[in-house]
Amino acid sequence: MLEKLLPNVDWINMWEAALETLYMTALATGFTFIIGLALGITLFLTSPRQLWANKLVNWLTGAFVNIFRSIPFIILIILLIPFTKLLLGSIRGPDAALPALIIGAAPFYARMVLIALREIDKGVIEAARSMGAKTSTIIWKVLLPESLPALLSGLTVTAVALVGYTAMAGIIGAGGLGTLAFQDGFQRSREDVTLVATIIILIIVFIIQWVGDSITSKADKR
Numbered sequence: 001m002l003e004k005l006l007p008n009v010d011w012i013n014m015w016e017a018a019l020e021t022l023y024m025t026a027l028a029t030g031f032t033f034i035i036g037l038a039l040g041i042t043l044f045l046t047s048p049r050q051l052w053a054n055k056l057v058n059w060l061t062g063a064f065v066n067i068f069r070s071i072p073f074i075i076l077i078i079l080l081i082p083f084t085k086l087l088l089g090s091i092r093g094p095d096a097a098l099p100a101l102i103i104g105a106a107p108f109y110a111r112m113v114l115i116a117l118r119e120i121d122k123g124v125i126e127a128a129r130s131m132g133a134k135t136s137t138i139i140w141k142v143l144l145p146e147s148l149p150a151l152l153s154g155l156t157v158t159a160v161a162l163v164g165y166t167a168m169a170g171i172i173g174a175g176g177l178g179t180l181a182f183q184d185g186f187q188r189s190r191e192d193v194t195l196v197a198t199i200i201i202l203i204i205v206f207i208i209q210w211v212g213d214s215i216t217s218k219a220d221k222r
Helices: 011-045 055-070 073-079 081-088 093-119 122-130 135-172 176-186 191-219
Strands: none
Touching: 011 081, 011 093, 011 135, 011 191, 055 081, 055 093, 073 093, 073 135, 073 191, 093 122, 093 135, 093 191, 122 135, 135 191, 176 191
């Protein structure tokens, strides 16, 4: 039945492409979380009247975040081709997409981290400071626990965006469902291949959103 409805779909290639998309999304989300969290915390703590208040560091970090957050992803991929080739020796395949995915998503998530940290009751932070808590203690015992639901919610949004980024990366042959939909579907006028790849991408997005929302709800003790 499926062979008649979807005559051009090679299911082995389709599942391999889906696994590549999951691989790129998972790895990029992990690195994005670490880098974005570090950037967001730096932006927060170096802002005026905070523990590490420093105009220069805050400005430089903010400029980095704003610049890379503003560049359209498809243009960022092209700009990073020389860097990717130097780093990995190739611009094709799932691994080659990771630098652009991480650099494109980390600043986006950093802004979400900053917003989450700004929503914390200042009294809680001041109370910790007045008790002589070290900066590391304030970060691990106050900032992160208090902002955890918002951080997880932001990470879910970022992971969903990364699925879309992997599809765009397919245009330069990064692998995954994006490459399959573009090269095997669009360029060869095989609408069924493009349709199935799109449906699988939507399923991945729905699953990520559902899992993310569930974890966020459990983390929210309010």
